[in-house]
Amino acid sequence: MSDRSPLVRGMRDLYAEELASIRIVESVFRDTLESYGYELIRLPTMERTALFSRGIGESTDAVSKEMFTLDDETESLSLRPEGTASCVRAVIDANLYRGNQPKLWYVGSMFRHERPQLGRYREFFQVGAEAFGFNGPDVDTELIRIVQDVWERLDVTNEITLEINSLGNTASRLRHRDALVDYFEGCRDDLDEDSQRRLEINPLRILDSKNERTQEIVERAPNMSDYLDDESRRHFDEFQERLARLGIHATVNHRLVRGLDYYTHGVFEWNTARLGAQKQVGGGGRYDGLCELLGGAPCPAAGFAIGVDRVALLRKEIGLKTPASTPDVYVLALSDEEEEYALQVASQLRETSSFGVRVHQGGGKAKARMRAADRSGASIALIIGAQEAADNQVSIKWLRINREQVTVPVTDLPTTLLTSN
Numbered sequence: 001m002s003d004r005s006p007l008v009r010g011m012r013d014l015y016a017e018e019l020a021s022i023r024i025v026e027s028v029f030r031d032t033l034e035s036y037g038y039e040l041i042r043l044p045t046m047e048r049t050a051l052f053s054r055g056i057g058e059s060t061d062a063v064s065k066e067m068f069t070l071d072d073e074t075e076s077l078s079l080r081p082e083g084t085a086s087c088v089r090a091v092i093d094a095n096l097y098r099g100n101q102p103k104l105w106y107v108g109s110m111f112r113h114e115r116p117q118l119g120r121y122r123e124f125f126q127v128g129a130e131a132f133g134f135n136g137p138d139v140d141t142e143l144i145r146i147v148q149d150v151w152e153r154l155d156v157t158n159e160i161t162l163e164i165n166s167l168g169n170t171a172s173r174l175r176h177r178d179a180l181v182d183y184f185e186g187c188r189d190d191l192d193e194d195s196q197r198r199l200e201i202n203p204l205r206i207l208d209s210k211n212e213r214t215q216e217i218v219e220r221a222p223n224m225s226d227y228l229d230d231e232s233r234r235h236f237d238e239f240q241e242r243l244a245r246l247g248i249h250a251t252v253n254h255r256l257v258r259g260l261d262y263y264t265h266g267v268f269e270w271n272t273a274r275l276g277a278q279k280q281v282g283g284g285g286r287y288d289g290l291c292e293l294l295g296g297a298p299c300p301a302a303g304f305a306i307g308v309d310r311v312a313l314l315r316k317e318i319g320l321k322t323p324a325s326t327p328d329v330y331v332l333a334l335s336d337e338e339e340e341y342a343l344q345v346a347s348q349l350r351e352t353s354s355f356g357v358r359v360h361q362g363g364g365k366a367k368a369r370m371r372a373a374d375r376s377g378a379s380i381a382l383i384i385g386a387q388e389a390a391d392n393q394v395s396i397k398w399l400r401i402n403r404e405q406v407t408v409p410v411t412d413l414p415t416t417l418l419t420s421n
Ligand code: AMP
Pocket: 082, 112, 114, 119, 120, 121, 122, 123, 124, 125, 126, 259, 280, 281, 282, 283, 284, 305, 306, 307, 308, 309, 310
């Protein structure tokens, strides 16, 4: 026997309940986003490394430490750590924003070389949405409203809190940046190593540091809100007013800068207290400068990304069960003679209903066939013996509820099954 090849660290095989709960989260996002008129875009899993280092920023962990990078013959390629940079690239490449204001959404695997633990994987799933061409904050509020609708549909509203902040426009950010550099230079030696490096590249990111000592220093750092100019302040005020009008509760967190470098104006994060250290379920904001930074025409944009795995875990944590998808109906001929008829019954049922219909295969005695029906997880067995085959009938046996078996003409099958569920 050859050696087994074990699963790669941080990767998962997903099936049964775990997959079912991920699919529920994704499908509620899909339905909700499409109900708001957002259009699906399917993006590649691999891009040039330069797209991420320019678009997300060298000072982020996601780019500087966590990318899965491979060197192709002539260039460096990486598995995507997030979706926004690719989405912006796609919009620029196809000129989708010329005379148009695309609202796009995506879902798919993202890859980050992080230390795996519950809620943190090396391959995980995100759903994201991006709206191009709007100055906001109307669209920023819509994005939050969409996610709020999803929380409601998934029954997790009470478990998730929303934090917001404003990073201001470029002028405000630069003034704040100067103030931060002055402040952090004064205590450079007390900062952790990463923060010292960030002081050169992007001092704003120091506010994001997880290092305890640095966090104490950050507590006294200059507040962005004191550096917002009139335009930035108006934008943020209106953003907050619009959220309040929708009845969406948001807490302002002046230290919220998001892990990625490209944000401007309103930024937001959704957190839960139910998942320990992996408390962040999603985030987003406005990134008016990104299109230009990636070589496109200037174009305001805003978006969000949600960690699907964490939302699924959260639902499990609060006791919301998602049954695995099993066949609804198991069709079994009691002997090989009736197999042809059983196949016809199954085909007919598939054509006339939306039931998942599995047919018994592999032969065996009648008892073994019944056991296989039960093991399949189906809720209904359609039993076909010689009599049923001769009379164009089927016997219906309910496997999960206490109900008497009945025999009906095959033409009545869909209605009988539908009314019995
Ligand atoms: P980010 O792109 O860093 O803002 O991440 C958006 C969301 O993706 C986060 O809020 C998490 O819910 C999720 N996420 C980020 N990294 C991971 C990971 N390694 N494993 C699972 N989920 C993640």
